[in-house]
Amino acid sequence: MNKIYLDHAATTPTRSEVVDVMLPYFTQQFGNPSSIYEVARINRKALDEARTTVAQALGATSEEVFFTSGGTESDNWAIKGIAEAYEKKGKHIITSNIEHHAVLHTCQYLEKKGYEVTYLPVDEYGQISIEDLKNAIRKDTILISIMYANNEIGTIQPIEAIGQVAKEHNIIFHTDAVQAVGHIPIDVKKMNIDLLSLSGHKLFGPKGIGVLYIRKGIKIRSLLHGGAQERNRRAGTENVPAIVGLAKALELSIEEMETSNKKIIQLRDYLIQGVQEKIPYVRLNGHPTERLPGNINFSFQFIEGESLLIALDMHGIFASSGSACTSGSLDPSHVLLAIGLPHEIAHGSLRLTLGSENTKEEMDEVLEVLPQVVQRLRDMSPLYEDFLHSQR
Amino acid sequence: MYTKKVMDHFMNPRNMGEIEEASGVGTVGNAKCGDIMRMYLQVEDDIITDVKFKTFGCGAAIATSSIATELVKGKTIEEALKVTNKAVVEALDGLPPVKVHCSLLAEEALHAALWDYAQKNHIKIEGLEPPKKDINEEEEIKE
Numbered sequence: 001m002n003k004i005y006l007d008h009a010a011t012t013p014t015r016s017e018v019v020d021v022m023l024p025y026f027t028q029q030f031g032n033p034s035s036i037y038e039v040a041r042i043n044r045k046a047l048d049e050a051r052t053t054v055a056q057a058l059g060a061t062s063e064e065v066f067f068t069s070g071g072t073e074s075d076n077w078a079i080k081g082i083a084e085a086y087e088k089k090g091k092h093i094i095t096s097n098i099e100h101h102a103v104l105h106t107c108q109y110l111e112k113k114g115y116e117v118t119y120l121p122v123d124e125y126g127q128i129s130i131e132d133l134k135n136a137i138r139k140d141t142i143l144i145s146i147m148y149a150n151n152e153i154g155t156i157q158p159i160e161a162i163g164q165v166a167k168e169h170n171i172i173f174h175t176d177a178v179q180a181v182g183h184i185p186i187d188v189k190k191m192n193i194d195l196l197s198l199s200g201h202k203l204f205g206p207k208g209i210g211v212l213y214i215r216k217g218i219k220i221r222s223l224l225h226g227g228a229q230e231r232n233r234r235a236g237t238e239n240v241p242a243i244v245g246l247a248k249a250l251e252l253s254i255e256e257m258e259t260s261n262k263k264i265i266q267l268r269d270y271l272i273q274g275v276q277e278k279i280p281y282v283r284l285n286g287h288p289t290e291r292l293p294g295n296i297n298f299s300f301q302f303i304e305g306e307s308l309l310i311a312l313d314m315h316g317i318f319a320s321s322g323s324a325c326t327s328g329s330l331d332p333s334h335v336l337l338a339i340g341l342p343h344e345i346a347h348g349s350l351r352l353t354l355g356s357e358n359t360k361e362e363m364d365e366v367l368e369v370l371p372q373v374v375q376r377l378r379d380m381s382p383l384y385e386d387f388l389h390s391q392r
Numbered sequence: 393m394y395t396k397k398v399m400d401h402f403m404n405p406r407n408m409g410e411i412e413e414a415s416g417v418g419t420v421g422n423a424k425c426g427d428i429m430r431m432y433l434q435v436e437d438d439i440i441t442d443v444k445f446k447t448f449g450c451g452a453a454i455a456t457s458s459i460a461t462e463l464v465k466g467k468t469i470e471e472a473l474k475v476t477n478k479a480v481v482e483a484l485d486g487l488p489p490v491k492v493h494c495s496l497l498a499e500e501a502l503h504a505a506l507w508d509y510a511q512k513n514h515i516k517i518e519g520l521e522p523p524k525k526d527i528n529e530e531e532e533i534k535e
Contacts, residue, residue, distance in 0.1 A: 058458075
């Protein structure tokens, strides 16, 4: 049985070109970049080059790029670091109610520390309103943190407009761009982004590596204290192999973005259309146009997401659910509830996230299996039974 | 995360379906939690001669419903009442801790169906409590 991987928003395989450039830094080039001898100098140079590559990819300068352990650390650092550095100015933060937990839980932590947080609602497509944002701004607002694109429903926020509002009000703007970088074009200067989080393993790079872009002139407290790495802002010996790998992955994804997106969007739309034709009582969640190229999020009425995932897994199709049921919580996804889905519909959601290595044959296989699996689960569902009775 | 038994009952559920004009029907759980179980019983001379289920829920919910029907089919009502959620979990070779509530739901669905049977026939079943909850909107409002 062929395995079909459709969970690229969760993680991506590390590309072989990326692994190739990483390998020497585990063995021959193992030196600590902070040391003085030759092998270390080579590593210092590799770090500098990687930093320049990342900076160019974002439209930033290399002294604005700070390597971290991943998206979660970048989000934590951005929010806690700004909150602490600007607490004299104010203790109010604005975010949205569909952020990743790395942002939401960090904000909740700050609320316990005496900060106030406004969670902006989103519309049925998952976008915040610029009016709501303007109305939420107070004299003591120090930070706006709005994700670039949502991990579950793929909705892209009006980032440039948010950046404009932040600039006009002299408020720092952070964006969690973990799902966006390497997938859609980003320019931090043009969009007036002050801080941006990204992660290596979402763009065919290695896990355990990320970046926080911090615009020059922004004050920030450190999260990790220790050595003088990352210009005294993020202590800890640099993860050189991963940094080199991240830079390579980012370089490749930007080089190939246009051709790869063209292919992915074609596959995505083919799959969406096929599912909508073959399966009744299905809803496509997210924005019709402002959505990530690889994201599909469906809600199938009358069935529950986890059972759907397991059944797909049995057919070699790897997907994910909007329901957090598998992680032990009985609540459906906060994102799907935020766009206004009733609980029972939010429970029946399926996220398929495509990558450039997916093929049309794989989409056809999904279109073969998915309708059968959905029908089998519906035949088992008392909700479907009640629905059919009510139709008689 | 699931045992082979759970996967087997999920992929090949036993006694799935409806019984027309069943002796008793019980529906428990709610859509908010993501689990709804319905059990149909056919009772003749105090013996559960047939049983069917329908479930909206996760893999564990479907598997627990399936095995619960196997455990009570052909049993007397008294014997069926002794089928606890613990017996359901054991018959599946275990469930992940977060899924144990599914086995409780199976026990409740069975009891609700028996209660319905008792009500319809104006009899009292020793040791049977009225069902704690059913699917209704009130629960949504309470929270």
